[in-house]
Amino acid sequence: MTLDFIKFKAFVESKIPNSQKITEEKTHLLSYVFKIENIDFENVLINLENRHLDFFLWRKPAAEHEIIAFEPLVRIEINDENYQKKTSDILHDFRENHISNKHEFRIASLPVLLGGFKFRHEKAGESDDGFCSSDWIIPGVLLIREVERCFLVFNFIIRKSDFNLWNRFREYSDMVQKLLIKRKPGSSPKPATPLTADYEDFPQWETMINKALGQISGMVCEKIVISRKSDFKFRSKPSINAWVKDLSVKYPFCYIFAYRKSGSLFFGASPEKLIVVRNGWIETDGLAGSIKRGEKQSDDDKLQNELLNDKKNLAEHAAVVSFIISSVSKFSDEILYEKLPGIRKLKNIQHLWTPVRARLNNRDDLFSLIKELHPTPAVSGFPQEKAISLIQEIEKHTRGFYAGVLGWIDIDYNAELAVGIRAALLKGFKLSAYAGCGIVDGSVAESEYEESLLKLNPITSLFEHEKIYQS
Helix, strand or coil, rough: CCHHHHHHHHHHHHHHHCCHHHCCCEEEEEEEEEEEEEHHHHHHHEEEEEHHCCCCEEEHHHCCEEEEEEEEEEEEEEEECCCCHHHHHHHHHHHHCCEEEECCCCCEEEEEEEEECCCCCCCCCCCCCCCCCCCEEEEEEEEEECCEEEEEEEEEEEEEECCCHHHHHHHHEEEEEECCCCCCCCCCCCCCCEEEECCCCHHHHHHHHHHHHHHCCCCCEEEEEEEEEEEEECCCCCHHHHHHHHHHHHHCCCCEEEEEEECEEEEEEEEEEEEEEEECEEEEEEEEEEECCCCHHHHHHHHHHHHHHCCHHHHHHHHHHHHHHHHEEEEEEEECCCCCCCCEECCCEEEEEEEEEEEEECCCHHHHHHHCCCCCCCCCCEHHHHHHHHHHHHHHCCCCCCCCCEEEECCCCCCEEEEEECCEEEEEEEEHHHHHHEECCCCHHHHHHHHHHHHHHHHHHHCCCCEEEEE
């Protein structure tokens, strides 16, 4: 792959004729886009794995959209309670001084921040997952595929004291060339085999559910989402690429994500959109209330009808939609949604689903809207703050990115963010998979336990054919 350095240099010199225009007070972000031939993203991911490099992957298989970001140029790592506001301030500073040739190619969006927010604020050292409460990167290198078009993006920080971009351009070019090297036939890593599994057993689960029901019957909360964590230990290094590929095939309409940082990897296949922003319009989902899929079409239809008429699930779903409308109405005067829920079907589970669209009154409100929306009652409960407090008391684990926010944001506050569910954390040879259930008045521990197994399935099915020993 040959990159036009002369054209790049001419663009930079036309935008910044001399370094005197760069002051010590201002830091400029330069994003330069190359249109390139179709590339093998799977090959790039394997090479990133083999080189133990950090990366952020985002994929929507059905939409034929994929992003791989690596070589972090800026890391945003914040454990302060105001982590969302501070993240917003950093992006705003770069927005004021951003230079790009993206309009030359009519790219829908050019992500600048990639990463996410955890489920809640965690103090430094509260968990050992390797991530911060706000953990994002501005990558030095970004690969984007939009259906049949592929783009390569180089990002640079420009300061008066460090104006030499040319060497960094060559460093990026060399790195990309190495990551594009084709692997030898048969050299793809094989899926790893779990050695042991440590599931939270039913008595532990029942104890947590009963505690939640006690709070609900005492009128402290209307709903509390309780999650469980299942741990697996592997005898050999798992293949990230194999798992991502498997998830992409099984869940083409979900958000496939993988965020690797310093030996920790958070990944999954989320069906839940937190928010998508395009040109001032937002899309979000009310996704709550679940039932399994049927083996036959007639069985599936029967279960769907059962879900659409189940008072408990309808009440749970209505609470989520009400919360979303109330939150969005603070930032929009034009909100569109159906009054009755539809159905969102996945491979092994189906959900009550209400998509919501709205026009933002002010694009700059994006981070305030994220803070208002997240965590929704679908992953926390209602009222929100009390539910989160009770989750900390009842659950024995910190959630980290589970039920958090993952995705990307561009310089114009366009964004695509999902809720981090149907997900797992891999650290070393240990994998922790997460699943949660909404507990309301009338919930039964046994049925909620069965539902949690369905929600663990996207992760456990990656190695379900292997023999696992209970620890």
